[in-house]
Amino acid sequence: MIKYLVVLGLLLGSVNAFAQKISISIFNDINLSTVLITPTKGNYKLIIGDIQEVLHENQILYLTRVGDSIMVRDANRNLGTWKRVSIVGETSEDVIRVKPIMPSNPARLYDDNLSFYVEFDRIMAINLIDEEKYIAAVVEAEGGPNKEDEFYKAQALIVRTYTFKHLQKHINEGFNLCDGTHCQAYKGKSEIDEDIYSATSDTKDLIIVDSLNRPITAAFHANCGGETANSGDVWVESLPYLVSVPDRFCSSSRSATWERRVPLKEWKKFLSEQGVDTLKIEKHSDMNFEPRNRSKSYTAYGVIIPTTKIRSYFKLRSAWFSISVLKTEVRFSGRGYGHGVGLCQDGAINMASRGWTYDKIIEYYYKGVKIVNVDSVNVSDVKPDTLNVEHTEPDTMLPPPDSMRPPM
Ligand SMILES: [Zn+2]
Ligand SMILES: [Zn+2]
Numbered sequence: 001m002i003k004y005l006v007v008l009g010l011l012l013g014s015v016n017a018f019a020q021k022i023s024i025s026i027f028n029d030i031n032l033s034t035v036l037i038t039p040t041k042g043n044y045k046l047i048i049g050d051i052q053e054v055l056h057e058n059q060i061l062y063l064t065r066v067g068d069s070i071m072v073r074d075a076n077r078n079l080g081t082w083k084r085v086s087i088v089g090e091t092s093e094d095v096i097r098v099k100p101i102m103p104s105n106p107a108r109l110y111d112d113n114l115s116f117y118v119e120f121d122r123i124m125a126i127n128l129i130d131e132e133k134y135i136a137a138v139v140e141a142e143g144g145p146n147k148e149d150e151f152y153k154a155q156a157l158i159v160r161t162y163t164f165k166h167l168q169k170h171i172n173e174g175f176n177l178c179d180g181t182h183c184q185a186y187k188g189k190s191e192i193d194e195d196i197y198s199a200t201s202d203t204k205d206l207i208i209v210d211s212l213n214r215p216i217t218a219a220f221h222a223n224c225g226g227e228t229a230n231s232g233d234v235w236v237e238s239l240p241y242l243v244s245v246p247d248r249f250c251s252s253s254r255s256a257t258w259e260r261r262v263p264l265k266e267w268k269k270f271l272s273e274q275g276v277d278t279l280k281i282e283k284h285s286d287m288n289f290e291p292r293n294r295s296k297s298y299t300a301y302g303v304i305i306p307t308t309k310i311r312s313y314f315k316l317r318s319a320w321f322s323i324s325v326l327k328t329e330v331r332f333s334g335r336g337y338g339h340g341v342g343l344c345q346d347g348a349i350n351m352a353s354r355g356w357t358y359d360k361i362i363e364y365y366y367k368g369v370k371i372v373n374v375d376s377v378n379v380s381d382v383k384p385d386t387l388n389v390e391h392t393e394p395d396t397m398l399p400p401p402d403s404m405r406p407p408m
Pocket of ligand 1: 169
């Protein structure tokens with residue numbers, strides 16, 4: 001650990017050293033107490049205390065938390081109880097499988113090195129990984145498989161810019177980033193890494209900066225519905241490069257439109273919580289809403305309600321919708337999926353398939369930005385995002401829209 005922190009310290013002190021290894025807390029959202037690990041490729045060494053042992057391919061190791069230490073066993077032996085267990089790859093192509101047993105979770109494959117220790121009453125698992133391999137894996141987790149190369153390159157710049165800005169996000173806990181949506185989704189080794197890894201390495205060291213050469217808040221979302229949102233309309237802060245742009249590239253995608261119905265009772269309850277005197281309602285159609293463009297707010301009987309608030313209350317796919325109030329229910333007909341700020345992934349994928357290059361895609365969605373080598377950025381200009389940017393929501397986080405449900 002101390003060694004890694006020293007490496008990290010050097011890394012953080014110098015921008016030139018960015019293209020190094022970074023440390024990611026894996027299975028960060030799970031209170032691990034037993035894990036099974038298996039080297040599947042390359043050469044690995046197990047390091048516990050002064051002991052160094054070569055691990056064979058497919059050799060199984062069980063790590064179990066015992067108090068503030070970890071008991072290490074293989075198929076035949078108990079290798080003792082240790083404060084720190086390190087598994088160090090000796091080639092650049094080492095791959096290891098990690099399977100949480102308690103609590104049970106699907107196994108994932110990881111590149112490079114792992115170390116384990118107990119903190120916060122759980123086993124912490126830290127993946128020390130080559131930064132470009134990490135970026136490729138995040139591009140896959142956040143961009144999905146089987147997409148266009150130029151889209152992957154644009155996504156790689158977004159991921160690299162975020163990574164560069166947030167290397168210190170978990171530094172007080174002893175690692176750089178976690179693998180959850182708190183930082184960036186990282187689900188282990190990229191599975192189709194040929195394509196994604198080459199898109200990542202083709203853009204090696206490139207990041208996105210604003211007009212003052214500061215790394216940007218590279219917000220992105222699944223589908224904007226035809227017009228992206230101003231950051232100030234969704235979050236508190238307005239940023240000059242996160243401004244609304246029209247987008248005709250995403251309208252034929254699966255997420256371009258959605259519909260959701262909620263009982264009229266729930267809608268009235270919501271309105272009264274916002275300060276609307278619902279006894280005043282005479283005609284249901286008075287509450288209808290049909291914005292021509294993305295609208296920041298909805299007004300009911302003089303009360304102004306942000307559309308983002310309606311979105312989060314009713315778990316809508318986006319904050320761009322029309323409202324039809326019927327006899328017993330309220331129908332939301334919406335456009336897009338996600339917060340709508342910054343790059344629209346469906347639009348970017350379509351642009352890439354029409355021959356747009358990644359730099360043109362980036363410049364379309366982020367206004368007035370530049371793409372530069374990370375070496376040209378002053379360390380003192382690197383500040384973590386001040387916006388509380390939600391990362392793109394995986395499909396599983398929101399209910400499917402009504403129009404996508406199978407008929408009852
Ligand atoms: Zn995090
Ligand atoms: Zn779009």
